[in-house]
Amino acid sequence: MYIVALNGSPNKSGNCQFLIDTILEDCKANGAVTETINAHSVIMTAKWPYCADCKPKCEGKCYAGTALETAFEKLAKADAIIIASPVYFGNVTSQLKAFWDKMRLYRGKKTFIGKPVGFISCGASRFGGQEETIRAMQTMALIQGMTVVNSGDSEFDCGHLGVSAQSPSIDDQFAITRCHSMANRLLTEIKDR
Numbered sequence: 001m002y003i004v005a006l007n008g009s010p011n012k013s014g015n016c017q018f019l020i021d022t023i024l025e026d027c028k029a030n031g032a033v034t035e036t037i038n039a040h041s042v043i044m045t046a047k048w049p050y051c052a053d054c055k056p057k058c059e060g061k062c063y064a065g066t067a068l069e070t071a072f073e074k075l076a077k078a079d080a081i082i083i084a085s086p087v088y089f090g091n092v093t094s095q096l097k098a099f100w101d102k103m104r105l106y107r108g109k110k111t112f113i114g115k116p117v118g119f120i121s122c123g124a125s126r127f128g129g130q131e132e133t134i135r136a137m138q139t140m141a142l143i144q145g146m147t148v149v150n151s152g153d154s155e156f157d158c159g160h161l162g163v164s165a166q167s168p169s170i171d172d173q174f175a176i177t178r179c180h181s182m183a184n185r186l187l188t189e190i191k192d193r
């Protein structure tokens with residue numbers, strides 16, 4: 001089992017990363033190989049960081065041979081994916097959106113159809129837009145044909161949209177519990193295939 005997390009936060013050891021690590025630790029304990037990609041770091045290796053719609057059909061030329069292409073290949077190989085974003089003005093970070101916009105080539109190749117993906121968002125406020133941020137990520141994933149999952153698991157409950165947290169996430173016990181149920185859910189999705 002290979003599980004890859006994509007962190008949309010520029011903070012490599014911030015609140016989102018703590019929640020990602022909580023899920024990945026459970027996955028590793030169940031035999032999975034795991035990895036985290038930091039969107040901010042890899043997007044900067046492309047010729048320019050945003051999709052400039054240079055050709056009607058994307059050929060991936062602006063990131064060929066870069067760490068961004070390697071990141072896409074890792075996501076393509078993953079059995080399951082986790083996507084995390086801090087809430088920035090009620091939505092995903094520009095870094096995460098810029099990363100996603102560069103994936104048009106893979107949409108054409110149908111690479112991600114059916115791949116299970118779960119979501120995390122963390123905001124400074126208790127009701128700061130976490131669920132809207134998760135919804136935005138779910139929409140992005142659905143347009144790649146991915147299978148959107150939540151943290152619903154038979155050992156816990158049906159779950160809601162994903163893991164919604166308030167910073168400091170290390171103190172958000174509810175969100176931490178949801179991380180454990182999301183790990184179970186993703187592992188179940190992989191094993192059931």
Ligand SMILES: Cc1cc2nc3c(=O)[nH]c(=O)nc-3n(C[C@H](O)[C@H](O)[C@H](O)COP(=O)(O)O)c2cc1C
Nearest residue numbers: 009014015016086087088089090123124125128167
């Ligand atoms: C540009 C910017 C916009 C933000 N907007 C919101 C917001 O709308 N709602 C909220 O609850 N927190 C907001 N925050 C706070 C972050 O979501 C919060 O600090 C989060 O925990 C950061 O996660 P990280 O440590 O993984 O980077 C914002 C932070 C920044 C830098």
